Amino acid sequence: xxxxxxxxxxxxxxxxxxxxxxxxxxxxxxxxxxxxxxxxxxxxxxxxxxxxxxxxxxxxxxxxxxxxxxxxxxxx
Numbered sequence: 001x002x003x004x005x006x007x008x009x010x011x012x013x014x015x016x017x018x019x020x021x022x023x024x025x026x027x028x029x030x031x032x033x034x035x036x037x038x039x040x041x042x043x044x045x046x047x048x049x050x051x052x053x054x055x056x057x058x059x060x061x062x063x064x065x066x067x068x069x070x071x072x073x074x075x076x
Contacts, residue, residue: 001037 001014011032016027 001032003034004031 013031016029018027
């Protein structure tokens with residue numbers, strides 16, 4: 001999917017890149033509005049990636065990295 005504007009940039013959509021490059025004969029998928037597809041993607045990221053477990057692990061890793069960068073890794 002690639003971004004496309006319509007009505008002098010007033011509206012934004014995503015469309016199949018093959019539809020854009022080759023034509024509707026190759027891909028007849030309809031245009032999807034930017035808010036609809038981006039909302040869908042953000043919800044899936046929240047559900048699958050930004051879980052409590054993943055965020056907790058990320059915070060742990062960042063804290064460890066900050067400690068190392070601050071010279072508090074215990075190697076001195």
